[in-house]
Amino acid sequence: MAGKRQCLKAVTVFEGSYLGDNTVLDAGSRLECKICWWVYDPARGDPIWGVAPGTPFAELPPHWKCPNCDGAREQFMLLSD
Numbered sequence: 001m002a003g004k005r006q007c008l009k010a011v012t013v014f015e016g017s018y019l020g021d022n023t024v025l026d027a028g029s030r031l032e033c034k035i036c037w038w039v040y041d042p043a044r045g046d047p048i049w050g051v052a053p054g055t056p057f058a059e060l061p062p063h064w065k066c067p068n069c070d071g072a073r074e075q076f077m078l079l080s081d
């Protein structure tokens, strides 16, 4: 039986995308905004939103957005060092 097409993956997942899945995050994980490249570093926190240094990305307030471009947190990419 020739000519049968192989099933292609319909869904492409961006490698490193956070997509709201806190299980992929460590306490020290840094994440970068996909839109404006702003980086959240837990060691520094976020003075714009009043987030204290040492706050993991997973524990940011639910309403938190990128302080630079207002992008949704799901749009952040996990940085690997």
Ligand SMILES: [Zn+2]
Pocket: 033, 034, 035, 036, 037, 038, 066, 067, 068, 069, 070, 071
């Ligand atoms: Zn941004």
